[in-house]
Amino acid sequence: MSLLEFQKISKSFSGVEVLHNISFQLEKGNVIALIGENGAGKSTLMKILCGILDDYQGKVLINGNEVRFNNPREAEKAGIAIIHQELNLVNDLNVAENIYLGHEPVSRFGFVNFDKIYSETKKLLTEFDFPFSVKTKVRDLPIGWQQMVEIAKALGIKAEIIVMDEPTSALSESEIQFLFKQIKLLKESGKTIIYISHRMKEIFEIADEVVVLRDGKYIGKYNIHEVDQNFLVQKMVGKEIKTSPNKSKLIQKEQLLSLKSVIVNDNKKRFLTDISFELKRGEVIGIAGLLGAGRTELLKFLYGSYQQNYAGEIEFQNKRFIPSSPSRSIQNRIVYLSEDRKNEGIFPELSNLKNSSISVLPSLSSFGFIKSELELDTVTTMTDELNVRMESIHQHISHLSGGNQQKVLLSRVLLIKPDLLLLDEPTRGIDVGAKQEIYDLIEKLKAEGMGILFTSSEIPELLLVSDRILVLSEGKHTALLDTNQTDSREILQYACGGAA
Amino acid sequence: MKNKILDYYTKSDWLKPVLGFVGLFILATIFSPVSSKGTIIFLKFDNLSNILRQVSEIGIISVGMTLVIITAGIDLSVGSVLALSATLTAFGIMDWQLGFSLTIIVALLSGVLAGFINGVLISWGKIQAFIVTLAMMTGARGFALFIADSNSRNIGFGEGAAPEVFKIFTTSFLGIPFPVFIFIGVSIIFSVMLRKMRIGRYIYAIGSNEEAARLAGLRVNWIRTTTYVFSGLLAALAGIIHAAQLYQGNPNDGIAFELDSIAAVVIGGTSLMGGKGTLEGTIAGVLIIGILSNILGLHGVQKDFQLMLKGAIIVAAVLLQEGNLRFGFLGK
Numbered sequence: 001m002s003l004l005e006f007q008k009i010s011k012s013f014s015g016v017e018v019l020h021n022i023s024f025q026l027e028k029g030n031v032i033a034l035i036g037e038n039g040a041g042k043s044t045l046m047k048i049l050c051g052i053l054d055d056y057q058g059k060v061l062i063n064g065n066e067v068r069f070n071n072p073r074e075a076e077k078a079g080i081a082i083i084h085q086e087l088n089l090v091n092d093l094n095v096a097e098n099i100y101l102g103h104e105p106v107s108r109f110g111f112v113n114f115d116k117i118y119s120e121t122k123k124l125l126t127e128f129d130f131p132f133s134v135k136t137k138v139r140d141l142p143i144g145w146q147q148m149v150e151i152a153k154a155l156g157i158k159a160e161i162i163v164m165d166e167p168t169s170a171l172s173e174s175e176i177q178f179l180f181k182q183i184k185l186l187k188e189s190g191k192t193i194i195y196i197s198h199r200m201k202e203i204f205e206i207a208d209e210v211v212v213l214r215d216g217k218y219i220g221k222y223n224i225h226e227v228d229q230n231f232l233v234q235k236m237v238g239k240e241i242k243t244s245p246n247k248s249k250l251i252q253k254e255q256l257l258s259l260k261s262v263i264v265n266d267n268k269k270r271f272l273t274d275i276s277f278e279l280k281r282g283e284v285i286g287i288a289g290l291l292g293a294g295r296t297e298l299l300k301f302l303y304g305s306y307q308q309n310y311a312g313e314i315e316f317q318n319k320r321f322i323p324s325s326p327s328r329s330i331q332n333r334i335v336y337l338s339e340d341r342k343n344e345g346i347f348p349e350l351s352n353l354k355n356s357s358i359s360v361l362p363s364l365s366s367f368g369f370i371k372s373e374l375e376l377d378t379v380t381t382m383t384d385e386l387n388v389r390m391e392s393i394h395q396h397i398s399h400l401s402g403g404n405q406q407k408v409l410l411s412r413v414l415l416i417k418p419d420l421l422l423l424d425e426p427t428r429g430i431d432v433g434a435k436q437e438i439y440d441l442i443e444k445l446k447a448e449g450m451g452i453l454f455t456s457s458e459i460p461e462l463l464l465v466s467d468r469i470l471v472l473s474e475g476k477h478t479a480l481l482d483t484n485q486t487d488s489r490e491i492l493q494y495a496c497g498g499a500a
Numbered sequence: 501m502k503n504k505i506l507d508y509y510t511k512s513d514w515l516k517p518v519l520g521f522v523g524l525f526i527l528a529t530i531f532s533p534v535s536s537k538g539t540i541i542f543l544k545f546d547n548l549s550n551i552l553r554q555v556s557e558i559g560i561i562s563v564g565m566t567l568v569i570i571t572a573g574i575d576l577s578v579g580s581v582l583a584l585s586a587t588l589t590a591f592g593i594m595d596w597q598l599g600f601s602l603t604i605i606v607a608l609l610s611g612v613l614a615g616f617i618n619g620v621l622i623s624w625g626k627i628q629a630f631i632v633t634l635a636m637m638t639g640a641r642g643f644a645l646f647i648a649d650s651n652s653r654n655i656g657f658g659e660g661a662a663p664e665v666f667k668i669f670t671t672s673f674l675g676i677p678f679p680v681f682i683f684i685g686v687s688i689i690f691s692v693m694l695r696k697m698r699i700g701r702y703i704y705a706i707g708s709n710e711e712a713a714r715l716a717g718l719r720v721n722w723i724r725t726t727t728y729v730f731s732g733l734l735a736a737l738a739g740i741i742h743a744a745q746l747y748q749g750n751p752n753d754g755i756a757f758e759l760d761s762i763a764a765v766v767i768g769g770t771s772l773m774g775g776k777g778t779l780e781g782t783i784a785g786v787l788i789i790g791i792l793s794n795i796l797g798l799h800g801v802q803k804d805f806q807l808m809l810k811g812a813i814i815v816a817a818v819l820l821q822e823g824n825l826r827f828g829f830l831g832k
Binding site: 327330344346358361372 | 696697698699701702704705707708709711712713714715716717718719775776
């Protein structure tokens, strides 16, 4: 008898079927990777397992008994925990309070037994070599450790099945290795882990089995030792993807942006030091660095999102440039795509159309009135070009998968017809197919003469897309490398602060 | 076909409150007292136009309140601004002899100024809207009492008093009172603004995701300030109508108007979380409250019971809008 079994699960959202007759079984003590393109139904299936969605057809069986959870709490009681891609911690509570949130041990008079919370939390966290006090506010922890708190929380409710949704998307290489060590420990103690990820490398490193979904259908379950990456990618997309880059040579030599010894100070601490580089039209500079190295900060600073003091010289199109505000940057045709789609990108209550056109409305209106036909034409031309898969342009953007939301946001910045494109982790949390489309797009924009600054926490991706790579370590510029003459090892060394 | 209708029903923001209004209208007709001649009193032209006249002040205020709430803000100062504007109107036209146009300009400017101060403190001062407008609610009321020396000022007509043209606010056209036309005009102007104009789109965007709006190049602070200025302006407009209808400017009037207006906006389907809502819904909300008070009044139901019922209606309306009684703990 298997630990967990899905029997003919189907689920529709307002008439559109997103899961179709999914059946498979999972055994105890394994790490199972669940993969599929965005919109394949991974998240929906996991939401059913974890009680977030309760109206579906079919059965979920645990140890052979049918279960149907009406809410996450019931699922937790049955030993199922989920760690979401966006962490679900309360920033202003401390570590221990977060771990026991919702099931605090109480004393006879209804007071929370804090002594017990702290001692139990310490016990839970000893396994993790947790270097902070259990009374540290979650806000003050590095994001990698916040993730550990989530895992500890799952253990705190004695979960047997732990679902991890893209757990590494915000982690640096070293933090990922650390996470994998914990996952192996969990596995040894008999826990079952369902691991959702887009990163093939990780799957081969950590998983025992891999389940592939495509378009809401179950494609197959494979032993990881019997398959290779190309095979899985093909199962996921149903077609071959080209993996080799076809980098175009620099056509134009005209300088677009130059920074000379730029130093940026926050009120107290300095967060960017000695940044110098020149970006030409038609060039892509990738920005590498560990978490907290200042990649996002550099892009946001150039975009004028912070109003910090800085020293050094910045020239844009051979004129002195002072980053002052996003609206000013947009006038200068500098655009920024945020790494944080949910909090800094989408307008969830607005349609795809309105999400896309928001930055260029002045050019689509006269006397303050929006010319709706012009707006529709302009936006659909762009979304068609970017191959956004959506039911309708008037549908709320929150209904789209991550990859398609990203494309809508890309259409927003591309409609501005930028000269300088600041792309912050543009492929984060999106599937292989959409990633490839974004790489192709970057190639195309390059050829059109845009200058692109591009961050990624995946070094292979930086090597694939960039012409040169700027490496940051704790806000400091440590190297500017030619992609053809470097490798992951060297980049990582500079990212850790050391010279090669 | 059935699915399509259902789909439309769940997707359009304004349909539910409008259907609620239609439903209540039918119920009011059915349960209306009947006169000895057999006419349905509720449906009498005089009664209907009376309802419209009664709701027009709250209605005008609610239009501004809707804009503010869509940006995820709140304006608690509208009742006090109404009182201030009403007081300025009475003093302007009687004591200071400013004449018709200048009086109205002064009164409207008081609302614009109050709204501008609200907007600046919220946007650049980074203080919560609730607190800023609570302070303005207190302060504007105090200023109105100061001007009026805590008494109400009556408006009379004739030599050395209000000019005849001031009576325009109490006239009727085709049997419909003048304030109703102002309400209708304001509603049309602002719903066109929300639907068709850039500023309307920006207002929704700010309410939906302020940080995204800023990064998309919107001048968030100015746009938000504009909504508070509109709210103050419309509250002041309602204040002028208020003074003109009562022939007096009373610094103690307009108490709790902000709450009535928030209630109307919420019944109309606008979310206090921002990013969602329509003026059509708000207007339906205003009319729902108006009809309810009217039909209860026709039956001689006392104020105390009316208030209890109004409380229940607010909750019921929101429950219906959300479409379920489940509380989404982790709903994403």
